Amino acid sequence: MKKLLRDKKDLVILLLGILFLIKIPQGGIRFVFWVLSGVLIAAGCDILIKRFFLHQELVLKSAIISGFIVSGILDYHQPWFILLIFSLLAILSKHIIRFKGRHIFNPANVGLLAASLFGIPLTWNIGSRIYITIAVGIYIAYSIRKLPHILGFLIFFIGLFVSQGINPFSLISWFFIFIMLIEPKTSGFGKLRGFIFGSIAGIASFVIYRFSPQYDFFIGSLFVANLFNPLLERIKK
Amino acid sequence: MLNRKDALTVTVLLSISFIVLPQSYGSQMQEHGVEAESTHGEGAGICPVMHKEASKEYSYAYKGKTYYFCCPACIGEFKKNPDKYISRIKEINLEAFQFGFSPDKITVKKGDIVKLDATSRDVTHGLYIKEYGINVRLKKGETKKIEFVADKTGEFDILCSIYCGRKHHDMKAKLIVEE
Ligand SMILES: [Cu+2]
Numbered sequence: 001m002k003k004l005l006r007d008k009k010d011l012v013i014l015l016l017g018i019l020f021l022i023k024i025p026q027g028g029i030r031f032v033f034w035v036l037s038g039v040l041i042a043a044g045c046d047i048l049i050k051r052f053f054l055h056q057e058l059v060l061k062s063a064i065i066s067g068f069i070v071s072g073i074l075d076y077h078q079p080w081f082i083l084l085i086f087s088l089l090a091i092l093s094k095h096i097i098r099f100k101g102r103h104i105f106n107p108a109n110v111g112l113l114a115a116s117l118f119g120i121p122l123t124w125n126i127g128s129r130i131y132i133t134i135a136v137g138i139y140i141a142y143s144i145r146k147l148p149h150i151l152g153f154l155i156f157f158i159g160l161f162v163s164q165g166i167n168p169f170s171l172i173s174w175f176f177i178f179i180m181l182i183e184p185k186t187s188g189f190g191k192l193r194g195f196i197f198g199s200i201a202g203i204a205s206f207v208i209y210r211f212s213p214q215y216d217f218f219i220g221s222l223f224v225a226n227l228f229n230p231l232l233e234r235i236k237k
Numbered sequence: 238m239l240n241r242k243d244a245l246t247v248t249v250l251l252s253i254s255f256i257v258l259p260q261s262y263g264s265q266m267q268e269h270g271v272e273a274e275s276t277h278g279e280g281a282g283i284c285p286v287m288h289k290e291a292s293k294e295y296s297y298a299y300k301g302k303t304y305y306f307c308c309p310a311c312i313g314e315f316k317k318n319p320d321k322y323i324s325r326i327k328e329i330n331l332e333a334f335q336f337g338f339s340p341d342k343i344t345v346k347k348g349d350i351v352k353l354d355a356t357s358r359d360v361t362h363g364l365y366i367k368e369y370g371i372n373v374r375l376k377k378g379e380t381k382k383i384e385f386v387a388d389k390t391g392e393f394d395i396l397c398s399i400y401c402g403r404k405h406h407d408m409k410a411k412l413i414v415e416e
Pocket of ligand 1: 333334361362363397398399400401405408
């Protein structure tokens with residue numbers, strides 16, 4: 001168990017698995033197949049690309065996480081091809097959109113952003129249990145040193161929403177914060193960089209909510225923060 | 238590794254599709270539903286006789302209400318038996334809130350014209366009925382008029398399409414279209 005949880009990705013997968021299981025009674029059989037298919041599509045696509053195009057070793061944890069996120073957030077009443085397209089897009093984006101040899105966009109987030117732009121509803125089914133998400137999430141964030149990101153996000157998110165008379169806690173998605181915002185490879189390291197990264201996302205989420213709420217404001221905000229990655233890379237640790 | 242040029246091409250294509258496709262999808266979205274109140278001011282809704290898009294040019298007042306039609310012939314048809322047509326118009330006030338819709342069940346007959354006056358009690362919500370191609374944003378303090386012909390029978394989920402908090406996924410109402 002200890003060995004299993006040393007890699008924090010295992011813990012994320014475990015958390016996603018639990019959130020998924022908890023949701024099954026309400027979501028029913030279609031939800032089960034929807035999420036499992038999303039994971040399989042993402043992992044399958046990742047295998048194909050790594051095996052035949054990049055000749056890399058197969059580490060599938062990231063793809064599994066992406067698959068869980070995309071399928072768990074997309075409305076599972078949509079046609080199956082929707083799941084296929086946006087799960088594939090998530091994985092493809094990881095291998096195609098790169099800056100200095102690394103991907104700068106959170107893969108699942110790219111897939112979901114595209115879905116949001118197409119007007120496909122994101123129902124965030126998997127993000128419904130907040131206490132377990134917060135508890136496990138804080139532990140993950142602490143151990144992979146991402147608390148500055150979260151702090152930056154919360155300060156601006158809470159501040160801006162309160163200034164408009166909206167209760168920020170009635171809107172916040174802890175799933176987004178602890179699972180998506182602090183994704184290791186695309187959120188950057190270092191206290192200052194992390195804080196700025198989170199702040200950009202916090203501000204962007206408010207701006208999107210205020211001016212074009214038809215696009216998911218969490219997904220949109222992470223995309224904006226990711227866009228700043230090449231710039232933020234200049235900040236010294 | 239994909240080479241640079243390929244990567245660039247794909248990126249450009251993806252970006253273009255991100256920009257162009259949502260717009261074409263957006264126009265498709267109102268295929269069935271006619272959003273009566275658009276940014277261009279109030280539209281005329283659906284003609285109660287022919288079920289086509291009505292025009293402000295052809296109107297007729299009956300019992301203190303103004304009805305709009307798609308052509309002059311429809312006004313003549315309407316005048317013969319106004320109540321027959323009016324009985325097929327279902328006007329409903331629908332309110333979205335954290336976390337649900339009120340009423341949470343709307344029952345109509347097949348062929349009815351459904352007129353929703355939709356609004357939000359608190360934060361911004363989305364009114365989404367997949368099978369009828371309706372996806373409308375509801376802001377607090379703003380009433381959206383949505384009109385469509387209930388031409389498909391069955392039970393349809395009314396969902397919220399804009400993230401509105403912890404139980405966003407629980408926001409659900411039913412549209413029941415009876416034979
Ligand atoms: Cu809602």
